[in-house]
Amino acid sequence: MLRFIFGKLAYLVPTFIGITIVAFGFVRVLPGDPVLLMAGERGIAPERHAQLMAQFGFDRPLWQQYLDYLWRLAHGDFGTSLITKKAVLTEFLTLFPATVELGLCAIILATLIGIPAGVLAAVKRGSWFDQISMGTALVGYSMPIFWWGLLLIILFSGILQWTPVSGRISLLYFFPPVTGFMLIDSLLSGQKGAFASAVSHLALPTIVLATIPLAVIARQTRSAMLEVLGEDYVRTARAKGLPVRRVVGLHALRNAMIPVITTIGLQIGVLIAGAILTETIFSWPGIGKWMIDSIFRRDYPAVQGGLLLIAILVMVVNLIVDLLYGLINPRIRHN
Amino acid sequence: MSNATLPAPISSGAMRRRALADFWFYFSENRGAVIGLWVFAALVLVAIFAPVLAPHDPAQQFRDALLTPPAWEAGGRSEFLLGTDAIGRDILSRLIYGSQFSLFVGLVVVSIALVAGIALGLIAGFFGGWVDTVIMRVMDVILSFPSLVLALVLVAILGPGLTNAMIAIAVILQPHFARLTRAAVLAEKNREYVIAARLAGASRLRLMFKTILPNCLAPLIVQATLSFSNAILDAAALGFLGMGAQPPTPEWGTMLAEAREFILRAWWVVTFPGLAILITVLAINLIGDGLRDALDPKLKRS
Numbered sequence: 001m002l003r004f005i006f007g008k009l010a011y012l013v014p015t016f017i018g019i020t021i022v023a024f025g026f027v028r029v030l031p032g033d034p035v036l037l038m039a040g041e042r043g044i045a046p047e048r049h050a051q052l053m054a055q056f057g058f059d060r061p062l063w064q065q066y067l068d069y070l071w072r073l074a075h076g077d078f079g080t081s082l083i084t085k086k087a088v089l090t091e092f093l094t095l096f097p098a099t100v101e102l103g104l105c106a107i108i109l110a111t112l113i114g115i116p117a118g119v120l121a122a123v124k125r126g127s128w129f130d131q132i133s134m135g136t137a138l139v140g141y142s143m144p145i146f147w148w149g150l151l152l153i154i155l156f157s158g159i160l161q162w163t164p165v166s167g168r169i170s171l172l173y174f175f176p177p178v179t180g181f182m183l184i185d186s187l188l189s190g191q192k193g194a195f196a197s198a199v200s201h202l203a204l205p206t207i208v209l210a211t212i213p214l215a216v217i218a219r220q221t222r223s224a225m226l227e228v229l230g231e232d233y234v235r236t237a238r239a240k241g242l243p244v245r246r247v248v249g250l251h252a253l254r255n256a257m258i259p260v261i262t263t264i265g266l267q268i269g270v271l272i273a274g275a276i277l278t279e280t281i282f283s284w285p286g287i288g289k290w291m292i293d294s295i296f297r298r299d300y301p302a303v304q305g306g307l308l309l310i311a312i313l314v315m316v317v318n319l320i321v322d323l324l325y326g327l328i329n330p331r332i333r334h335n
Numbered sequence: 336m337s338n339a340t341l342p343a344p345i346s347s348g349a350m351r352r353r354a355l356a357d358f359w360f361y362f363s364e365n366r367g368a369v370i371g372l373w374v375f376a377a378l379v380l381v382a383i384f385a386p387v388l389a390p391h392d393p394a395q396q397f398r399d400a401l402l403t404p405p406a407w408e409a410g411g412r413s414e415f416l417l418g419t420d421a422i423g424r425d426i427l428s429r430l431i432y433g434s435q436f437s438l439f440v441g442l443v444v445v446s447i448a449l450v451a452g453i454a455l456g457l458i459a460g461f462f463g464g465w466v467d468t469v470i471m472r473v474m475d476v477i478l479s480f481p482s483l484v485l486a487l488v489l490v491a492i493l494g495p496g497l498t499n500a501m502i503a504i505a506v507i508l509q510p511h512f513a514r515l516t517r518a519a520v521l522a523e524k525n526r527e528y529v530i531a532a533r534l535a536g537a538s539r540l541r542l543m544f545k546t547i548l549p550n551c552l553a554p555l556i557v558q559a560t561l562s563f564s565n566a567i568l569d570a571a572a573l574g575f576l577g578m579g580a581q582p583p584t585p586e587w588g589t590m591l592a593e594a595r596e597f598i599l600r601a602w603w604v605v606t607f608p609g610l611a612i613l614i615t616v617l618a619i620n621l622i623g624d625g626l627r628d629a630l631d632p633k634l635k636r637s
Contacts, residue, residue, distance in 0.1 A: 014472045014475075015472065015475045015476055015479055018472060018473065018475070018476030018477060018479075019476055019480075019507075021476075022476060022480075026488060026492065029454045029492055030492060065367070073418050089360060119392075130435070135367075138367075138617065138620055138621065138624070139613070139617060142613060142616040142617040142619075143563065143613060143616075143618060144568055144572070144575075144588075144609055144612045144613060144616070146571075146572060146575045146588075146591065147575075147608070147609025147612065147613070148609075150591070150595065150598050150605050150609070151605070151606070151609070152601065153598060153599075154598055154602055154605065154606075157599075158598070158599045206555055227484070240344055268481075269480075269481040269482065270481070271479040272481040272483075272484060273482055273483035273484060274485055276484065276487070276576070277483070277575070277576070280576065290486065292487065292576060295487055295488070295491045295578070303488060303491065307480070307488055309485065310480070310481065310484055311480050314479055314480070314481060315479055318479075
């Protein structure tokens, strides 16, 4: 198992280097040099410009600057925002819990609905349930979620007035963040109605962000189940007279889950891409909205740091999924 | 795994027709796929005949008809079937012209991604060694960023606009083709018919393009269909975020971005552009599902 883990880690090294090169190169290929970018529209005197270039090391060879960049990364320095003058890592970590809370709720919702729907569709293949659920899944899979979010706002916030339009909690409530997760913090605060407010703020963004993963998980579960249900060991289990529930629930589902778990893990990229759109629509103060705001404000160090941190996040999640996969499927581990 | 239905190195026309008939038989069994194909064909016609079909100029502003509701609603006017937007432009006409952009984006992006991906995948799979390693590691790096994040950053570098958005999306989608092609080449490279062709003295280029490539086409076609719908969705998302096509272009995502502030006052400015995106993407995905069923012999049996 240890060899398997190290093998996976070694495989990631070139990818990680590639990611840092992309993040490092991003600022270099922009028109103008970094000091001019920092100076912004105010402009800068030539002497001061040269002085700053030397101070930040921008006059040195590119490879040296890259090594410096790696050195700073290794010490947790992901750059400083041009706008807020705060460390990019600090900003990222402050906003990160909001995105994690939204993403976790979305993936839990997607899994809780997607897997049972997929299993049922496979077991009752060709039935009306199969056709309707898979038709719905295809619509969900094709959904422009930024539009879907706007529609939900029109219906639930506009016409029915059930949910608020934006933010994480009503301004009536204020309490210091403990975990960063609004659902937990609002419960801890003990304020009446705070939790309900947090839930009502979270509901629509969660549905929007869950839409595509839900469709993918349902489709994947169905096809994995169909494949497994045709296997010999399932037929054997049936032939020896086991009840359907046991055959489907134990023999088939456990084996069908292997590709489904991978699929769920791979949704991390979809979730982050979706978070950018979802957080923009609902003014959700997470890293997705922060990224798009930074791009519009031309806050390039923030974009650079965010890009790198997001890529590392995706890489780590994929690694964990890979390892889990090896854990539950010995065939992979020993290959 | 991928060589069953496509008429590949078959010289006889009869066999080719037979394979096509086979393919059409399986494809037309899938009702959704056929519906998708009809809808898509209709969209292509709408895009081509946009100047004839559109009742108004998509940029013309009717100052007396700002935010007019659709014709069937109270206050609607029959000359603006789907209503007008905040500066009095006819939404139906803008949607009709918008179809040109979406189909164009899909076509261009998929063409670029397909050509680049196939070339890189063929080279990587065929030559192996360090060439393979370098190419595939670069693909890994591209794939390790969430697609929309990388697209946004690329557009931030290149500058907002439809052309740059298309380039960015093509860069993101291209590794999938490279991976598929490489995997298929590796699977086919040592098969008897390839060895036979090599012994017969076929050149490397001939081996790559005429012997091996046709037998790897099935998964590539399915991937191309998926990429087509992804490209339309991503371009619309970039347009919505203000980084794709710029106003006053009647691109569907851009129209949604302009409509955002009116969502609680005028549902129609938001509803119809999104519906157009959904229908287009859904039709293409239906076709993709049908193609996969018809081209993948493993699923066909079940």
